[in-house]
Amino acid sequence: MEKTLFTTENLPQGLVVKDVFGMIQVTGAVEVSNKGMMRGLFERKKNEYQEVIESFVNSAPDETNAILGVQVSTSSQQFRNGTFLYITYIGTPAIIEGQ
Template sequence: MSRLILTGDKLPQGMAIAEAYNMIQFTGTIEISDRGIVVGLFERKRTDYQDIIDNFSAQAPTDANAIVGVQVSTSTQSFGDVTYLYITYIGTPVMLEHE
């Protein structure tokens, strides 16, 4: 199921929140060191960013058709010659309907 993911506070024109659910959160990790880029190019597709968004969206209840007020936080951490990017998405799943 595809969901509308909004970072702003304003809803699309003509839409209203019919039901709101508990806030959801998902943190994903991506290796961003030079070694990770080389390994990624040869061993698998680089869909890490989309996978994180998809996993975040999957945390919402099945009847929620949007996630509003989405905020994104990032940080990095290095372990020797390997550096990781941590991306956290937080938002509120809602059921939007036409006014």
């Protein structure tokens, strides 16, 4: 089921919360350093940012159709094998419906 992400505290007019579930949190790493030519060729269709957000959305229960209060936090760290951006998504899965 497709899910809508809301970062606002209030839902748009006409929508109400029918049920909420426990908070979910997902952290993913995205390499932001130069990957070199060979790795760049093999991974050119890979979108690490999209993979992190898809992992977040997929961690919500299947019956939910929204994630409320989505917050994003980032940090970065440099290692020998590259520089990585760590992205954390937090939110509350819910079932919403029109009034």
